Amino acid sequence: MSKLNTATGGLGGLALAAGSLILMLSAVTQASALPKCLFVSSYHQGYAWSDGVERGLRQTLDGKCEIQQFDMDTKRRKEQSDKERAALEAKEFIQRWQPDVVIAADDNAARHLIQPFYKDAELPFVFCGVNWTVAEYGFPYSNVTGMVEVAPVKAMIQEAIALVPRAARVMYLGADTATEKKNAARIQRAAKQQGLIFEPQFVTSLDDWVAAYQDGQGYDFIIVGSNAGVEGWDNTQVFKAIEPISRRLTVTNHEWMMPVSMLGMTKVPEEQGEWAGQVALQILDGTKPGSIPVVANRKWELFINPRLTQAAALKLPDQLLSKGKVFR
Template sequence: MKKALTVILAVLFVFLMTDAASAKSYPGKKVLYIDSYHQGYGWSDGIEKGVKQGLEGTGVELKVFRMDTKRNTSDEFLKQAAQKAKAEIEAFKPDVVITADDNAAKAVIVPFYKDSSLPFVFCGLNWDASRYGFPTKNITGMVEIAPVKELLEHLKPYAKGNRLGVLGPDVETNRTEAAAYKKTLGLQFEEYFCKDVADFKKGFLELQGKVDMILIDSDGGLYNNAAEELKAFFLSNTKVPTGTCYDFMTPYAFMGFTKLAEEQGMWSAGAALKILDGTAPSAIPVAKNKEGSLIINTKIGKAIGAQIPFAMLQSAAQVIE
């Protein structure tokens, strides 16, 4: 498949660049990876996989710390998780810290390590890192840009109009994403932020009565226990074209044009190795993710009566049948 080959080659290029940067060994060097969320959340797992691939064979000792703030959303829990992360840094004494997503940035880096001597590489910050005052002399990273426009271009031929809806759990990341769709991309849409699985279903049904397409945002792994229930629900109840920018959400959507979490992790590992080589974080420009992957769910496509061209199926990186 041409598209799949393009994606594979692009990811391979990132890997080879990282591998080239890590041709020498770094015995005794340590990297701490702080995950804002939890194991089992697809996006976080993908970043961690990329970090591990990027550091594999380098001799770097990697340690993972998970804050688990997606499933525990109170301010008090975030403060406690940040203190535990700080204690882990002080005990492990890493040479570089890699962080994923917003909570590690705002609750760990900003209050304790901004403009310090300890190098940090962030990733998974949606759209813009300047809200945290990044980059600084000791901080660089990769921001996360959702390929929404590309996704909508794939959905529009199957929609009856241009009215757009956005659906997702009521968490900070999803609200940040929605604000960026409006501010950065100039999109207008109906939005529904849900509080639980039942509300997720309710919001989906309500939006379908108001819009021509629905963008399904990340569930943050919060609804993993209801995955089979939700697959059946979306298959039975989808009436308009739906899409997502997250590969782990494609069982619920007609199409996905998805970000590659591994790209974030591998870039971060490569940046960490450059820092270990003596490059200052301030000399490493903040990057944006570039790669995307087309995924087509033919089950839902059939349910809405979509006639999918064979050429598109051939070009997809994955077809869910």
């Protein structure tokens, strides 16, 4: 079930005292004077990526427009019908609330909401978190622009090769989701450019993930994909399971996967939210969405998980150690 979060959610407290009511009315009056910005998240609050995007977005739009958030919750409602239903609910909400601009985060919102209902529509859309390419959605439309989510895949593979000079085989371990498969395809292309044999494994459960990780010890290094979609995921449990068996370098592009990865070159979800917010403000200021080109994110962080590297007896060069943030 989709969930609606509003910036004025506090209005639910109708039992507030008369003074509070006056203050709220004042707040409503003030809010109503601002343009309306609807944030449609493909996922749910509590999901690290989505939370980062939301954080960046709200930070940018705070005080500049009235924000309503619609979570499609498609990480947990994986069925196609659920996704489509969530998109319809979002559409209904759009029709009901009449936002001035809609910020849509991640692929499911682009696929199920923008593409089918708002191609070249009047209502401007700003997307973000769309992985790698917008070609499959036909973006940009005249009313759509945004930021593509790219991972520093090439840099990550180059760094791994630098650490494992004779690497020839690499395994990709991710959830069995479309996004992960899309990511894996993208990484595979980069790995091939480096002359590596790339073998992905997609799992749906924690045990499968640990088992696959075990298999991965037979590769030169493992690229750890997102766990979004892996049921029963528990970082502590996973860490306990893999710490004793870790012998190979593991790298990831997802910060939230650093508890179970040794080296991370991770995207910054806030960048997606911030860009989407800036573009939304430009649109609200009169700029046509079509005149703002689609761009890609460019920020990423370097993380090192010393517990796992120590467990694997992996010695990292000083240059890398001095540059990478220690994940705790």
